[in-house]
Amino acid sequence: MSLEFELCLRRPFTLLAHEALLNIYYSASCLKKKAGEFLRPFGLTDVQFNLMMLLKYQSEQDEGLSQARLSSMMLVNRANITSLIDRMEKADLAIRTPAPADRRSNIVKLTGRGKELLAQIEPLYTKEVKRIMAALKLNEQKTVIEMLERIRGNVSEINENTTQDVSLVRA
Structure with a gap:
C-alpha cells in the first residue's frame, strides 16, 4: 500500500x-x-526489551555491560540510561553494581527474573519478527539492510562534514 x-x-x-x-x-x-x-x-517497553537483549547477547558469560557501553549501544544519553536502569531495577529485571576495576562505573546485569522473562518472550518475539518480515524474501531483507546501512553511512558523513564546516566558520 x-x-x-x-x-x-x-x-x-x-x-x-x-x-x-x-x-x-x-x-x-x-x-x-x-x-x-x-x-x-x-509489562515492558521496546527500550527495556532492547536493553535486556543487549545484556543477554552482548555481554560475556553473564558479566554484564557497563552503563556507559549500554548508553552508547542504545544511542541514549547518560541521564536516560540511568532512569531506564532505575526502572529495570525496580521491576527486578536488572541489577547495577559498581565495576570492580573502576568504582565510578556501574555494571548492569539481568536478574534471575529478567532472564526468566526474556526466556518467555524471546521465542514469541522471534516468531513475530519472522511474521513481519515474511513480506520480503531473504535476498530482499539483505538488500534492505544494505540500503539502510548506506543511508546511515551517508548521514554520518554529512554530520562529519557539517561539524568540520562549523569549525571552519568559527575559526
Whole structure:
C-alpha cells in the first residue's frame, strides 16, 4: 500500500527522495507501535526489551555491560540510561553494581527474573519478527539492510562534514 494512500494525502510527492525518507520514518513508527503492542502484555517497553537483549547477547558469560557501553549501544544519553536502569531495577529485571576495576562505573546485569522473562518472550518475539518480515524474501531483507546501512553511512558523513564546516566558520 502506498504511503500517499495510507496517509490520505491529497497530492502526490514531488520529490522521490522525500517520499523514500518518509516511508522509512513511517515504517519505523509502525514497527515501534507494533513492538509496543507486542511487549505491553509482558509489562515492558521496546527500550527495556532492547536493553535486556543487549545484556543477554552482548555481554560475556553473564558479566554484564557497563552503563556507559549500554548508553552508547542504545544511542541514549547518560541521564536516560540511568532512569531506564532505575526502572529495570525496580521491576527486578536488572541489577547495577559498581565495576570492580573502576568504582565510578556501574555494571548492569539481568536478574534471575529478567532472564526468566526474556526466556518467555524471546521465542514469541522471534516468531513475530519472522511474521513481519515474511513480506520480503531473504535476498530482499539483505538488500534492505544494505540500503539502510548506506543511508546511515551517508548521514554520518554529512554530520562529519557539517561539524568540520562549523569549525571552519568559527575559526
